[in-house]
Amino acid sequence: MTxxxxxxxxxxxxxxxxxxxxxxxxxxIPKGLRAEYFANPDRSGEPIFTTVDTDVSTSQVTARWLGxxxxxxxxxxxxxxxxxxSGPYTFATRSxxxxxxxxxxQLVVENGGxxxxxxxxGTATLAAGVHPVLLEYTQAVGDFDxxxxxxxxxxxxxxxxxxxLSTSHAAPWKFRAARWLDRxxxxxxxxxxxxxxxxxxxxxxxxxxSTVRTxxxxxxxxxxxxxxxxxxxxxxxHPARLSRNDNGDTILNEWTIxxxxxxxxxxxxxxxxxxxxxxxRNTVAYSETMLVQSALAAPFLWAGASPVLAYNIVLLAGFxxxxxxxxxxxxxxxxxxxxxxxxxxLFAFNAxxxxxxxxxxxxxxxxxxxxxxxxxxxxxxxxASRALKLAAWFTLEALTSIYLLVFTAVALTAGALVRPxxxxxRRFRAVCLSLAIAVLAAGTVLAPFLLPYWRASHDQGFTxxxxxxxxxxxxxxxxxxxxxxWHLEWWSSQFxxxxxxxxxxxxxxxxxxxxxxxxxxxxxxxxxCLAFGVxxxxxxxxxxxxxxxxxxxxxxxxxxxxxxxxxxxxxIVAVAMLAGFGFTDIARRAPDSVRLPAAVIVIILAAxxxxxxxxxxxxxxxxxxxxxxxxxxxGAVVAELPFYSTAASFRHAPYMLNSTAxxxxxxxxxxxxxxxxxxxxxxxxxxxxxxxxxxxxxQAGVTDIFVHVDVLGPGVLTVLDANSSxxxxxxxxxxxxxxxx
Numbered sequence: 125m126t127x128x129x130x131x132x133x134x135x136x137x138x139x140x141x142x143x144x145x146x147x148x149x150x151x152x153i154p155k156g157l158r159a160e161y162f163a164n165p166d167r168s169g170e171p172i173f174t175t176v177d178t179d180v181s182t183s184q185v186t187a188r189w190l191g192x193x194x195x196x197x198x199x200x201x202x203x204x205x206x207x208x209x210s211g212p213y214t215f216a217t218r219s220x221x222x223x224x225x226x227x228x229x230q231l232v233v234e235n236g237g238x239x240x241x242x243x244x245x246g247t248a249t250l251a252a253g254v255h256p257v258l259l260e261y262t263q264a265v266g267d268f269d270x271x272x273x274x275x276x277x278x279x280x281x282x283x284x285x286x287x288x289l290s291t292s293h294a295a296p297w298k299f300r301a302a303r304w305l306d307r308x309x310x311x312x313x314x315x316x317x318x319x320x321x322x323x324x325x326x327x328x329x330x331x332x333x334s335t336v337r338t339x340x341x342x343x344x345x346x347x348x349x350x351x352x353x354x355x356x357x358x359x360x361x362h363p364a365r366l367s368r369n370d371n372g373d374t375i376l377n378e379w380t381i382x383x384x385x386x387x388x389x390x391x392x393x394x395x396x397x398x399x400x401x402x403x404x405r406n407t408v409a410y411s412e413t414m415l416v417q418s419a420l421a422a423p424f425l426w427a428g429a430s431p432v433l434a435y436n437i438v439l440l441a442g443f444x445x446x447x448x449x450x451x452x453x454x455x456x457x458x459x460x461x462x463x464x465x466x467x468x469x470l471f472a473f474n475a476x477x478x479x480x481x482x483x484x485x486x487x488x489x490x491x492x493x494x495x496x497x498x499x500x501x502x503x504x505x506x507x508a509s510r511a512l513k514l515a516a517w518f519t520l521e522a523l524t525s526i527y528l529l530v531f532t533a534v535a536l537t538a539g540a541l542v543r544p545x546x547x548x549x550r551r552f553r554a555v556c557l558s559l560a561i562a563v564l565a566a567g568t569v570l571a572p573f574l575l576p577y578w579r580a581s582h583d584q585g586f587t588x589x590x591x592x593x594x595x596x597x598x599x600x601x602x603x604x605x606x607x608x609x610w611h612l613e614w615w616s617s618q619f620x621x622x623x624x625x626x627x628x629x630x631x632x633x634x635x636x637x638x639x640x641x642x643x644x645x646x647x648x649x650x651x652x653c654l655a656f657g658v659x660x661x662x663x664x665x666x667x668x669x670x671x672x673x674x675x676x677x678x679x680x681x682x683x684x685x686x687x688x689x690x691x692x693x694x695x696i697v698a699v700a701m702l703a704g705f706g707f708t709d710i711a712r713r714a715p716d717s718v719r720l721p722a723a724v725i726v727i728i729l730a731a732x733x734x735x736x737x738x739x740x741x742x743x744x745x746x747x748x749x750x751x752x753x754x755x756x757x758x759g760a761v762v763a764e765l766p767f768y769s770t771a772a773s774f775r776h777a778p779y780m781l782n783s784t785a786x787x788x789x790x791x792x793x794x795x796x797x798x799x800x801x802x803x804x805x806x807x808x809x810x811x812x813x814x815x816x817x818x819x820x821x822x823q824a825g826v827t828d829i830f831v832h833v834d835v836l837g838p839g840v841l842t843v844l845d846a847n848s849s850x851x852x853x854x855x856x857x858x859x860x861x862x863x864x865x
Contacts (some may be wrong), residue, residue: 140311143181148305153298155306155740157203157257158291161188164726165221165262167198169747177201180259180272180284181739182370186609193268201259206299207250207286213274216245219261220269226258240775241269242279254293259369265834267370282617307614314610314732336340341452347465348447348472352440355358355473356481357737363436366741369781371482372794376411378431379780381438381484383408385425386419386787396576400780400793401802402761403825409576410483415523417442432744442487447472453493454704457500457649460711462723467704469730470631474625474700475606476693478736485528486690491521492532499536500649502544506558508582508819515565522570526577526684529570531660531694533681538659539652546648546707577684590676594667598689603662608734620856625664625692627699632727633697637706650705657698664692686796750856751785754828763791763826766835767809770849773798791826812836813843818850818864827864 156178160171166279177184180201188194209498217223217233220241225233233246261270273281281422287303353360368374383398398407420436420441429437447468455464471493480486498514518536522529540547540559547555604619606612606626616626627635634780638644643655664671675682685691707726711719754760764779776794783790791805808820813831821829829838829850844850844862853861 126225131638132325137312137315137502141309143310144305144309148302148309151298151302151305152292152293152557153302154291155286155289155302157259157289158290159188160200161651162198162200163194165196165198165264167200167260167262169822172199177290178289179283180270181283181740182269182271185268185270186740186743188627193263196265197263197264199261199270201257201261202646203256203257203289203291204293205257205739206254206290206296207252208296210249210251210398212247214245214248214281215248216243216273217259218243218268218271218273220265222262223270225272227761228255238264240267240772243273245281249629253296254299256293257289259459262552269370280835281690282620284763285617310613312334317728318774329406340455341448344451344461344468345444345448346463348444348451348468351447351469351731352443355735355737356440356443356739359436359739359741360440363440364433365710367432367436367744368482369432369744369778370742372777374435374482374484375777375781376640377414377417377484378435378795379480379777379784380408380412380414381418381421381434382425382431383411383787384415385422385434386420388422399783399789400789400795401799402789402791404799404801405800406576406579407793407795409579410797410799412525412527412796413523413573414485414488414525415573416520417484417488417524430744430746431781439481439484439487440491442484443472443477445490448492449490450700453497454701456497458704460704460706460708462711462720466707466723466726466730466734466862467700468636469727470628470700470703471697473624473731473734474628474631474696475608475734476690476696478607478739479622479624481739485525488524489521489528489697491517491524492528492535492837493701495521495532496539496652500652502558502562503540503543503555503648506551508555508558511558511561515562515569517564519566519569522566523597526681527687527690530681530685531691534663535656535694537698538656542651542655543648590667590673596687596689597666597668598625598692602689603627603661603695605734605765606734609736610730619667622789623687623689625689625690625696626729627696630730630733631699633698633711634706634726637709638702639706641706641709643705643709644702647705650702653698653701653705657695657702660698664689664695666691747782747785748856748859749785750830750854750859750861751782753854754786754788754862757786757788757828759769760827761787761791761825762786762788762826762828762830763809763821764830765809765812765832767792767812769806770798770803770808773802778862779830788828791821791824813840813847818847821864822849828853829862829864831860831862832858833860 132824154176156176157180159177160167160173160174162169163172175188175190185199192464202386215225215227215232217225217235218241219235222236223233223237224231224236225246227248227250230248232248233244235242235244259272272284275281279496287306288298289301360364382396387395396406396408396413401407417438420438424434424437424821425431450471451461451464453464453467454467455461458464477487485628495514495517498510498517502510502514521532599621601619602621602623602625604616604626605621605624606616607624608616611626612620638650644650649670662669663672707723711723714722754762761785764782773794779790779792780794791800805824809817811817831844833841841860845852850862851865853863855861
């Protein structure tokens with residue numbers, strides 16, 4: 125295609141997009157609700173600003189306040205809602221603090237009061253057509269959260285689609301027309317971007333080809349750095365201030381990497397004896413230890429970085445390293461760096477990892493492709509050196525996560541079993557000996573780190589049951605679930621679940637090429653990928669899968685897996701790798717002039733499919749200096765109040781982050797398992813600040829308490845100051861430190 129011929133379709137597409145934009149504008153139906161933002165919680169006086177919000181969500185409100193909402197404020201949304209068919213509808217608001225929803229002037233949802241994130245529902249029978257809606261929200265103290273949800277008789281609660289909301293009262297057909305014009309306009313923009321990429325790749329072919337040939341690994345590494353920044357935006361712009369600390373699991377992981385970095389150079393033999401759940405031991409083993417991630421974070425923490433900054437750096441590094449190592453392995457296996465990049469993008473950025481952003485253990489799978497490559501090399505030529513290399517890569521992956529230990533073991537086992545030509549017959553003894561060396565070496569290194577998990581299971585009864593394997597099993601909807609904006613807008617919202625396992629259209633089509641042409645069966649490496657992909661998908665159904673109960677009984681490692689649906693991630697990985705083989709099959713038959721531009725377009729499409737940016741992140745302003753007062757107080761034992769119940773145990777997570785400022789033993793804790801002592805403390809401290817709870821704190825060995833006045837209210841200070849066994853030490857805006865005499 126000459127440059128002139130390439131420009132013509134670009135101009136045509138631009139004209140189509142302009143026509144769609146004009147048509148959308150003439151409909152006169154703005155998408156979303158009119159929003160008035162107030163600087164006071166009772167929404168009195170004039171609003172600070174007025175805008176149109178395309179949806180009602182915490183992320184939208186945070187964006188409106190430019191990422192820095194005031195401690196208290198109010199919002200009023202009003203507009204119109206399209207209903208397709210007459211009948212009863214359930215509406216809900218999830219809010220922290222209060223919210224009230226009215227439809228047709230009638231109160232439907234009353235979610236009043238000062239409280240944490242609470243979801244309350246109401247039912248309204250609505251006729252098909254357009255109905256006025258009003259939502260009033262109050263943020264008074266502490267954290268904030270808001271969402272507008274709905275369902276009909278057949279669906280789960282889900283956000284009200286933005287296209288059904290408008291600031292203008294209009295005919296129903298205009299709502300639907302606006303929706304399709306928005307979709308077509310988005311498709312036109314995507315085609316414009318792809319055509320521009322094609323023209324750029326065609327024009328820049330000599331430079332790109334020369335760079336990749338000369339510095340392939342460096343070029344790929346820089347590519348994944350750039351893609352990671354774009355895909356996770358705006359995290360890369362403010363890694364010290366943004367976080368997913370709205371999720372208790374994120375804070376748990378921040379505490380974990382900070383604890384390992386703190387304890388390893390001081391008392392490595394007590395690495396698993398975290399300072400939480402005092403006086404319990406092996407508390408780090410209640411959840412993932414993430415030793416590799418902790419090692420990556422340690423230099424930043426030792427240099428003075430906050431746990432949040434260190435977490436974010438390691439999180440971003442997981443995307444980069446995962447895509448990089450997969451690209452290197454697949455380039456070696458297919459003989460094409462372009463095919464390697466296709467697989468690397470599909471591996472690094474997919475539906476599953478973007479729904480697991482709060483879980484650092486899920487983001488470091490960079491050793492998985494290296495372990496597969498090591499197994500392939502061992503099967504081709506069994507030697508002790510290759511066995512040790514396999515053991516090394518497997519061990520490193522196992523030290524990132526117990527889940528990934530099991531997933532990698534399943535993948536390696538399935539991959540080896542479908543290559544009988546490499547181990548059957550005369551080669552059987554040599555291959556078995558090499559595999560035995562690998563297993564022995566990996567087991568020897570991993571044993572000290574797995575022993576605390578066994579102790580936690582043995583001493584505390586910490587194990588997973590068949591009921592867990594049924595309750596947390598995958599469903600077919602999970603494999604159609606993705607948070608990617610393109611798919612979510614067009615079709616995936618009706619299937620969306622928290623366990624997103626959609627492998628993507630690009631990856632699936634290319635993988636089907638590899639299967640359809642027989643490469644997935646004839647090529648030994650591709651066959652390995654197909655085998656562990658099938659195994660992972662089957663295992664993701666857990667207790668619903670015949671025979672899973674036997675695995676749970678006779679293979680102890682399976683007892684460490686609660687969310688068995690995550691086995692489905694192996695299906696995504698298999699699709700990513702098979703896609704590289706499929707792309708190679710196509711590229712070999714394509715003209716040289718087309719190969720590079722086509723690869724660029726495929727890579728762009730693969731990166732666009734899971735695209736979620738801008739991603740909402742909470743603001744992190746650091747840990748209050750009030751906690752540093754105990755850093756040099758040996759023998760101190762801390763409790764933070766209120767001491768939340770088991771059902772709200774995630775609210776203890778911020779206390780754990782606070783403890784990183786002093787590392788004193790902490791009565792509070794949050795993890796994947798709660799010991800019996802935690803339950804006792806919940807019961808004993810339920811009446812705080814009464815005399816019984818103060819006595820219980822003394823009996824538990826607590827020497828210092830931090831009381832959150834913003835939650836308990838200022839009246840609690842009168843009671844505490846009058847107690848002769850407590851001495852006030854310090855105070856900040858929300859918290860008061862008392863010493864227990």
